[in-house]
Amino acid sequence: GHVRNFSSSPSLNVIQNVTVVGGGLMGSGIAQVAAQAGQNVTIIDVKPELLEKAQKSIKSNLVRVAKKTFKDDAAKAEQFVKDSFDRIKVSTKIEDGANVDLIVEAIVEKLDAKQELFKKLDDLSPEHTIFASNTSSISINEICSGIKRKDRFGGLHFFNPVPVMRLLEVIKGDDISEATYQAMMAWGKSVGKTCITCKDTPGFVVNRLLGPYSAEALRMYERGDASKEDIDIGMKLGAGYPMGPFELADYTGLDTNKFALQVMYEKTGNPVFEPIPLLHKMVEEGKLGIKTGEGFYKYNKNKFHYRK
Template identity: 70%
Template sequence: MTKLVQFGVIARNFSSSSAMQAAIKNVTVIGGGLMGSGIAQVSAQAGQNVILVDLSPEVLAKSQKSIGANLGRVAKKMYKDKPQDGEKFVSESMARIKTSTDPAEAAKSADLVVEAIVENMSVKHKLFSQLDGVAPNHTIFASNTSSLSINEICSVVKRKDRFGGLHFFNPVPVMRLLEVVRGAETSDATYKSMMEWGKAVGKTCITCKDTPGFVVNRLLVPYICEAIRLYERGDASARDIDTAMKLGAGYPMGPLELADYVGLDTNKFILDGWHKKYPNQPLFNPIPLLDKLVAEGKLGVKAGEGFYKYDKK
């Protein structure tokens, strides 16, 4: 059943992409998991009208709950001495987020679509080709992919000039960076709109070419993988590896804690994709222990177990 709850539609059909890109006010976020819920939150906090889409109503209910709780944390800090203003901030931000289980319907009123679904090229292709036929001409499409090529993702759409990467970091409300990725055909107007939107939702934007892992993941993922290999070889315990990198290198989390936090499935999707593409790069070789944990459903924090055990949320 399609459920698109009270949403003010702005129907603007620009005949083509142009330097006339208007400011983005209406954002459709597709994928209501770890990343999509954070992207919806920071957008709503910044005054944007948001539709958060997931195929699963249960995921949407869980996302709304966690967004409410996280907005509460933000409000506590922002309105320390004015709790009533904090409550207003939370309720107004929440009211800007509508939910839907129908991506196509939700894209019809978007100035910007940010996709944050599973890290799988064919699933992303299926989604974007469907959306390309229904979204208004002026709508910019962006992917939050961790590791896939923006040029490859956008190969299925006609609006290649209105397509780019907007790569957020987990947890989205806390991490201040946004990587803005220009594909080969991303227009100047689209790039400018994405940069302006990133700033408007409170992020510091950096620009990167469409290169595997962009900046952060090209450095971070091999580091996490090396830590898993170190542990797999029995060179040190998980706790000691994490303690070492926190106390010896100043990281806020150790690499195995971080792998659990990102999701071991996402780590595996990234590594498998790169290994397939660059089979001669030893840093991207499969890791039997990672494969085993994923096969056992030990996906990290979200599953209650990965390298460590967690209370299930």
């Protein structure tokens, strides 16, 4: 293909080498979409067994994608899986992932862990390397507060499951340069996503709006205004949503839901995010949704429910 080379503006070079730090649920998905798009990917994780797990889940996801994309051509499908998979390297050493065009962080949702990681990478990486965080609840400005390349830092917020969900939120911190922002938007497109942009604001766009919606659904159910089944049917057939709010909460995990509401309440003070007793009770009881076999509904834990 035709590769443009903006020599005066290194961050606008086409991104070809990507590192994903954290090979969990999100990181493995991000690595997969980049490899599928023809990019060289390195996955870094602290735990070797999680790297193995990531490779396994990527392999089986690639097989699924290949079957869909190359329906009548088994040879092409196999080649696609092999080529994509071969572009992925894994390592437990951060140094092995430092020298690339873009580093996407998808580690544990803890500010100090993220800050520490980026400080290390800031010293190890060449000047042109762009850094991004996949955080859903931490401020982008806070994550990059200790590094020098604040102009080459932003949020790349993917949605679960990454290979399926078509959206990418590109988050602009206060110090991001136009070149970095444009490179992030172009990269998002290159991995098959539609990008939207927002400022470094709590919940960004999608979670900020899902919060009050899911909170009010819980309150309706708590008040006995309607059954959870009817609320779910209502939003699917009346609003065209693919899942109702209770199905979505079970899918995302009630612990994650509770945490998201809590963070947005702390950061905005908006009473729509106030704690919901029913949600807290269910989390205490370990009813977290699909991953524990029970949330608002019951699940067969051994059945594939779209989640890991």
